[in-house]
Amino acid sequence: MHKHNVLKENKDKSGVYKLINRINNESYVGSSTNISKRLREYYCLNYLQNKMFEYNSRIYKALLNYGHKNFDLEILEYCDASLIICREQYYLDLLEPEYNICKTAGSMLGFKHSKETLLKFKNRKSITGHSITLVNKENNTIKIFNSIRSAAKYIGISHTNLLYHINKKTLAKGMFLVIKNNTFH
Secondary structure, eight states: OHHHHHHHHTOOOOOEEEEEEEOOOOOOEEEEHHHHHHHHHHHHHHHHHHHHHHHHHHHHHHHHHHHHGGGGEEEEEEOGGOOOOOHHHHHHHHOTTTOOOOSSHHHHHHHHOOHHHHHHHHHHHHHSSEEEEEEEEETTTTEESSSSHHHHHHHHHHHHHHHHHHHEEEOOTTTTTEEEEEOOO
């Protein structure tokens, strides 16, 4: 997939697409009212890593494991936004893509997390996650949080905004140094 061309060609287009792994020939069918925006998310490693834990997505895992260079993109069809779910379902039924967890378009219907994943969710705070340290540069206070979301909520910004400051190594709200600590067990 050639990122720049793909994003440009699909800007503001809605439709159904397929990602094909060149190594094992497994595929994923998806749809979006803005294909370019959706594909931009696929190209963002931070997005994939963050969503991987939340959704346990097979396609996110495959993109992270095999790399974007080992995937081909095929636009199955462009269609009106009102027809997307119907057309995606058609291709899910026709192609039976291996990476799709849910077999019903636009729904988590029929999807079940494994017992192992459910246990991870249940014990999420105590077993795994990211410890976030906020250092207030104005008064030199330090506060530690067990998740990015809780740290973001504390200072009144979105978790994506906080992730931006972590990645760019900039001060959040102009005064908080944000340190993402190692995963803890």
